[in-house]
Amino acid sequence: MTRLIRAEFLKVRTTQVWFWMLMATIAVSALLVVGGIAPRDGVRNASDVPDLFASSSTAFIVVFVLGVLGVTTEFRYQTFTPAVLQTPSRWAIVTAKMITYAVLGMFYALVAVAVQLAVAVPWLSSKGINVDFGDGKVQHAIIGVFGVVALFGIIGLGFGALMRNQIVAVVVGIVFLLILENIVLAIPKVRVVWPYTPNGGIQAILHTTGSTEVTNGVHLLSTGGGVIVLLLWAFIPAIAGAAFSMNRDIT
């Protein structure tokens, strides 16, 4: 298993996608801090700080795409064939990929948090707001970001394993996460399922301040509930992908 994981990291390192995704993470994180602090209604006191840091979870979308690509490129370029020839067990392949992309997710989360801290801490202190890392809510936000982004590496993998087609998987995934879920939230009655969607899970994990009511009648789950929701979104598609989609005849 160690060899498989090392090989997965080598696969990531030997193409250039990781680098562009990292640039995207840095750009998005920096923009979110600027957008959080610069406007008139931006961060004005210490109680707004946890939510500011929680926004670095937006790196989840980058890591999701990275996870999708991590498995769909193997189908697209037929590198899945030599991979299976070397490792006939699809379970071993998927497990190695899950571990690899979870670690990779944490690395991207680290970069996202680091960028936000580098921009936010000096900027806020110039405004007289001190970032208190001893504050439980700040810690909660930062640790939450690591967990969320790492899990999205696995969610992307599982989704890619199910869909197989690279372009379809990326487009459908992004549309689902960024558009469809918001539509779900807007439709009465249907919106009660929203807390169980990936975004519902993210919000539940990162929620530190204010009301848990998202919109009329829809309440966030607890932090633990959010973790379980994301774990299910991560593991069910990955397991289904290994059992069915990746187990098909390779012709």
Add this chain to the structure above:
Amino acid sequence: MTAPVTDGRIVVDDLTKVFRGRVRAVDRLSFTVEPGSVTGFLGPNGAGKTTTLRMVLGLVRPTGGQATIGGKLYRHLHNPSQIVGAALESSSFHPARSARNHLRIMCTVAGFPQQRADQMLDLVGLSDAKKRKVRGYSLGMRQRLGLAAALLGDPRVLVLDEPANGLDPDGIRWLRGLLRHLADEGRTVLVSSHQLNEVQEIADRVVILNHGQLVRSGSIAELTAGTDSVLVRTPSPEPLRTALEQQRAEVEQVDAGTLRVKGLTSQHVGHLAFELGVELHELSPQRFDLEDLFFALTQGGQAPAGQPPAQVPGRGAA
């Protein structure tokens, strides 16, 4: 990196594959591939060659029967790249990755030292291009890379699907030497091909497939037994013909001054003519032609006997 203890015999036993419940790609196929020889796996396009190879390698699940390597199913082999080296399609490389990195990844998975990647690239003649992205490779270079990948684990068994595709004449000669050498070391080499003349040059044995069924298998010597002939041109065929028939040779009159003799070597025929004092204008052994046999055996397939095989546009450029 020593060869594993299992013998490298490939046994295909009553193998059947039905796709989507209808298409019988492979139909109750049985044959054995012996170690220490190069076996050519032949058949017209769509005969089921690739599907069979993929079942041997555990990539396609058989509908019935099984294929074993050294007595084991592929998926039960421990660290399979040490036992079986396979090169299937020439396109299974990430275009943005270099040849060297492709092999380094495979070395990492199998636990081979990373230098093994460079050694194999030297062996297949890709050292100069090894840091370039595969995107810029020609078909021949991809074939070489596929072969390097197959040889990475110093495997006992090699399964190659159309390895000569896209190679230039030098490359084909090189491949022939390499496969010969590997077989002489006692390895099992199974090579599918539609280039029959090539196979005749390389292979000791052939397995001929058509419509998913076995048409014939055996050593080239067995299949060609009784098919070699000697062509004799002489102004006086009659006395020679009588003498040859007394030697139990099968003699066929091709035209007024030409005989085709089966069952005797050219030395034998020449000596007989010398003893009789018959003047000879030509005495030439006619080599058995695998292509003729192939078309005769696969008659009713895609290329009927007597008709030249159609040139598929773009073949070899894909």
